[in-house]
Amino acid sequence: MIKNIKWLLLVSLTFVACNNDDDNAAPAEVPVVPGTAVFTKYVALGDSFAAGYSDGALFKKGQEGAYTTILSQQFAAAGGGAFTIPFMSDNIGGLLLGGNVIAGPRLYFNGSAPVALTDKPTTEVGVHLTGTFNNLSVPGAKSYHLVTPGYGNVAGVATGTANPYFARFSSSPSTTVLADAVVQTPTFFSLWIGGNDVLGYASSGGIGKDQKGNLNPATYGGNDITDPTVFANVYNTLVTGLTANGAKGVVANLPYINTLPYFVTVPYNPLTSSLLGNGNATVGVATIKALNAQLYGPLKQALTAFGAGDRINLLSETAANPLLIKDETLTNLSAQLTAAFTPTLGAQTAAFYGQVFGQARQTKQTSDGTFKDYVVLPTRTVIGTAPTAANSGLGIAPPAPLDKFGITFPLQDKDVLIQSEITEIKVATDAYNATIEAVAKAKGLAFVDTRPIMAQLSNGGISFGNYTLSATYVTGGAFSLDGIHPSARGYGLIANIFIDAINTQFQSTLRRVDLGVYPIQYPKTIN
Incomplete structure (x- = not known):
């Protein structure tokens, strides 16, 4: 009898313990805090990636889904303020200069292949936007362009001395991107720049020059590789300016081009x-x-x-x-x-x-992959x-x-x-990345190493929930139809790895975003 009572007591205690476990199964939600970072005034500097460029164009919906926009939304829960964007006029993409098309509209998938919209762009470069903008990222910008006076002068767009995207929203014809950022006295910044310093050369099939030893960017051609010394000097100038008033920030290095679908989708041996x-x-x-x-x-x-x-x-x-x-x-x-x-x-x-x-x-490829066109x-x-x-x-x-x-x-x-051109690109990329990482450490910035995540996308993909995100062209979901820029879901992934780096460096508790809510392709018609 006593034995049975003991058994019943044990069952009763076990039942209570299980009930207590059930009550506490859902962990208490960690409150979002900024840690040692201050997100009150966030500015973003960079190129097309930071602007939200996708499917071969910049358009409103893409800008809304840029990783910089996503970051600003997550910062809001930790005291972040407004994040203003120099929006394009439509979801067509492309640009007009004096009514003439100077950049074509975005791509969409028509069921069998990527094709361009036939609509005419409505964004006119000459119609200047007024106000102060937090997202100062400029499609097409190389590192040194961010410190070049006149890069936003609409009068220089036709001659190639100015950038049409920056000309739409620069504070003055003579200003620089860096100056327009610093004048806002940011408390936090993101900087992802340097891709275009090699990408123009790479995407053109190596038409251009490796400008190693040429320290005067004014003599560079549009597709030339930026000298690593020029990049290092400019990068230090950028970060020094952005941190002058105590701002903290996050920077990212550059992936290798062989992780981008643009360079690896077409096989070297397609002639069956x-x-x-x-x-x-x-x-x-x-x-x-x-x-x-x-x-x-x-x-x-x-x-x-x-x-x-x-x-x-x-x-x-x-x-x-x-x-x-x-x-x-x-x-x-x-x-x-x-x-x-x-x-x-x-x-x-x-x-x-x-x-x-x-x-x-x-064309050639060695069995170990060390040589490949x-x-x-x-x-x-x-x-x-x-x-x-x-x-x-x-x-x-x-x-x-x-x-x-x-x-x-x-x-x-x-x-x-060809291999010699690929080697030139890799040497420059490695040099840029060494500078970026060194500056990040010296200034106490959050550092995003893009290379492992990009390599994972190219080798099996990244699984989340019921999805797998990969670098496979069109169907992989990570990249848009131009083969270089991310899809909306790809930008969500980038935002998450930036958030991880920020949380690690500044002990903040920013929340990651759910990648499943972001599409992998934009439809022909965007409402």
Whole structure:
């Protein structure tokens, strides 16, 4: 009897304990506090990422979903104030200058491919916005542009000395982006800049220069890589100015370009028998046999005789084949090829073949991935098309059979990033990142390392709830249809990693956002 009473007492106590656990199962919500940061006056500096650029354009809905906008919304719960944005006039995107379109509208997915809206933009650069703006991020800006007087002068837009986006809202024609930020006496700032210092060069297929040793940005071309010393000087100037009155902030480094869909979506070897046969593999195999006999075979034989046989290999009938490209770093064998082909083709035709294939080779990738050519995203619509006088590099439209880009005629410099160009970009990126991290440590700023998260997006993706976010073009959800800028959900992810860095550095308890509420694509019509 006593034993049964003890058992009943144990059950009763267990029941009470379980009830107590149930009552306390939901942990007390951690209050949102700023920690040692002060979010009262937040200003954001940066380029297109910080502005909310997406799908190849800047538009109102994209600006509303920028990571900077999301941060301001989370700051509000910790004492943050208003965050004003220089909104575009519509959700079309694009710009007008004197009524003429100078930047096209955004892309949308029509069910089979990304296409541009046919609507005409309504945002006129010459219609100046008045007021003070917290988001001072400028699409297209490089690091040194943020300290360049006149970068917001509408009179300089047509000549390329000013930026049309900044010209819409600069406080004066002679001001700088940094000056318009500092005059607001911010208590907190975000700075993510430097992507465009290499991206213009990268996205153009390496058309431009590595300006290492050139410390005068006034002499740079639009696609040139910024010298790391220039970047370091400018970056220190930016952060020194922003922290002069005790403001705290968050900065971010730069991801590698091979984590962006723009550079890795088109494979280096897309030439299958099916593609070459326009969907008919049998026709494709016959095409490959003819190409090997009439073009690739004779080229391989001649180049081998000159010690350059590794430039061209015969096409496979069963495996995917590489593209034919021009590599300006190769020794030009035009004269040698002309001499080799003259007996069979005649002097004039042989000279033409020599000119076309003197620096030609096939795209490559090593088995360990240490060497790879990147075929840029726009090239996907170029492969197999006929070269014209404007884009052949010869000043004429080559006749058949040399009338198919990437197959019988080499793709040009703008179509492919070759390994030497990729190395230049990586060296500059590494140098910029070293500066960013060093300055962040010296100034006690929150530091966002974008590289691991970008690498994760490119290798399996990031799972949350029932979703997986990846860098796969169109369907992955992290990037917009231009292959470089994030989608709305991608910007939400960026906001979260910025929040994590801020919380860690300043002991704040800002809340992350739910990525599921952000779309992965904008529809054709945005209400």
